[in-house]
Amino acid sequence: MALRLLSRSMALHMRGLQLNTTRRGLNSYYLSRPAVTPVSWSLAQNRLLHVRITDQEAGLQTKREANRNLNPFREEVLQEPSTEAPKQRHKFRPENKLKEKSPKKKLDFGDPDTFGGANINETQDPGDLEEEEFISNPTRRSKKLKAVEYARHIKDHLKANRLNEAIAVLEQRMLREDRVKPDKYIYNLLISGCAKAGYTRKAFALYTKMRQRGLQVTGGTYTSLFNACANAPSLGDGLAKAQILRENMLEKGYEPNVKNYNAMIKAYGRCGDVNTAYMLADEMAERQLELNADTFNFLLQACAGNPEHGFRHALLTWHKMLKSGISPDYYSFNTMLRCARDCGFGDLNSMQEVLYQIAPAATGQKPIPKLEEGENEKLPSITSASTSLPAQIEVSTTASELELPNLLLPRPHLGSLVALEDVTRPHERFLLLGGLVIPPTNAAEKQLLTFVRKIGLKADIDFFNILIKKRSMRFDYENAREVLTMIRTAGLRPDIVTYGVLALGCRTQEEARELLQQMQVAGIKMNMPILGAMLRQGCANKSFSYINEIIQLSLEEGIKPNESFLRHLHNFHRGCARAIDARHPSTKTAAFKKGHSKFCDKYRLYYEELGLAGLKLEDAIAKVKERPYQKYKEPAAEGMEPLKHEQLKRKTKIRKYIKKIKIDELQDDPPREPLKRIE
Secondary structure, three states, X not given: OHHXXXXXXXXXXXXXXXXXXXXXXXXXXXXXXOOOOHHHHHHHHHHOOOOOOOHHHHOHHHHHHHHHHHOOOOOOOOOOOOOOOHHHHOOOOOHHHOOOOOOOOXXXXXXXXXXXXXXXXXXXXXXXXXHHHHHOOOXXXXXXXXXXXXXXXXXXXXXXXXXXHHHHHHHHHHHHHOOOOOOHHHHHHHHXXXXXXXXXXXXXXXXXXXXXXXXXXXXXXXXXXXXXXXXXXXXXXXHHHHHHHXXXXXXXXXXXXHHHHHHHHHHHHHOOOHHHHHHHHHHHHHOOXXXXXXXXXXXXXXXXXXXXXXHHHHHHHHHHHHHOOXXXXXXXXXXXXXXXXXXXXXXXXXXXXXXHHHOHHHHOOOOOOOOOOOOHHHOOOOOHHHOOOOOOOEEOOOOOOOOOOEOOOOOOEOOOEEEOOOOOOHHHHHHHEOOOOOOOOHHHHHHHHHHHHHOOOOEOHHHHHHHHHHHHHOXXXXXXXXXXXXXXXXXXXXXXXHHHHHHHHOOOHHHHHHHHXXXXXXXXXXXXXHHHHHHXXXXXXXXXXXXXXXXXXXXXXXXXXXXXXXXXXXXXXXXXHHHHHOOOHHHHOHHHHHHHHHHHHHHHHHHHHOOOOOOOHHHHHHHHOOOOOHHHHOOOOOXXXXXXXXXXXXXXXXXXXXXXXXXXXXXXXXXXXXXXXXX
């Protein structure tokens, strides 16, 4: 009986407990409360308040998940209000029941002005997407600059002749660090800078990048690229790139302007294609474009590049320029002097025809008309025997009637010229241009200095450098050093060219040391041409100590040898070996044996230091020879930028009067040694 009463009381207790917990979970709003005895309620309230049934156990969490999936407009689920304290709300929540937030999908509806589907990324180039992502994530913490500021940095580097730094502004800072898209102005600046420096390959590489980015190629771009071809270190490379660029222009249908034509004539002329240069000039005339002074100057440069017939073509181009009403300038006269120095006029008959065309009145003949095809057979043939000019060049030597020919005047004349022959030497061609060649004597040079002072003409340092060179080339070293005093008297300062021509006269080791000391006081650094001139004198005088000191200076100063330096050393070393093999008497002395032994050791050490050990002469020259584009790939040394950048290149040199020079006190010609009679 007692057990039956105990089981009944326990059943009532459990029933009350379930009803109590259910009302707390549902807040007593959705379920009806059954009648419970006060005794059962009091027992449940006093004993089992710590028991709680969760929403998942009650089945409500499953309903929430189902309702969330059916409602597409509701992105977040609102939490139901809870009657419990905030501290107890998350106390019994399991960690594995926390919901992770899903990343929001970014919707791309495309360009609002483009009709059609919104999936534009499907048809977009993957490279463009990668570039946009790369640009949107800069790596520098510094502030991005404007396009004008980047251009200003590039201009500053180009003015200071720092080409590597200018290119680094585009390739390093803009593209890699700041990730800024460059415009066509930036590319045109760098292409122009590379063209002026002769960095042809980099100029065309920038041109390729410019086209890949879809930037507009302007006329200035083509002008800079043709200038890069004209300044190319390799003539073959420049001509090939000019031909490709011209074909590219024709394919695009671009019509060149006057500046483009001038740049093309300059490129083809300097690279040796004279026929194409004149064909472009004819094309300008057909299109009725103006041929200015630059056009004719570039044609004259093309003539200077033709060593066989350049002088004849230059005379015709000169008079064509005069007939067009264009006055020659400084560059025109300078180029004509180059043609007279470096170029010939071909065969005699062709030169006679040129004289008849440019000076018909002087030759007594009418100009030869241009004939059409088929009319040559109707005219009699003109031979050299029927002309009024014999086959030799002679000038009347009478002082009272001496008149030099001048073929550069608008009305050229032959002066005292009575005959014509093949002219091979530069001073003979210079006579045809009205120039007077003075003989290589001190008396003639005194007369020239007196004439310059009489007419009040100012002289610059180049005038005295040429005077030193003329005296050094005729082995008059004492009078060559006398010019250095004349330079200081005139108030001028010697430059590196002055010391270079003075080095030609350093016959002994003491003279070389004195000249190097003067250069050190003047703040001028030695270079390989100066050391090469001293080495030439040392080899000519067979001074082993002199040669060894020049080699040591080259090693200590880190001056890289050139081709002539290595050839002088090789020829001297081979000459000594041949003299020893021939058992020449001079090789049997103790001084020769001692000096030759030291020279051989120094010569071997020099080749080992340069990494030329075991190489033949031609292979050694090829190894030390400078690569044309290597200097642009290496960073420039700090503080070694050239002083003559684009703004200072055309600055006029200092010129002084020579009134203070006492010409009468200058030394006369040294007495000539009588010729020894060979018996």
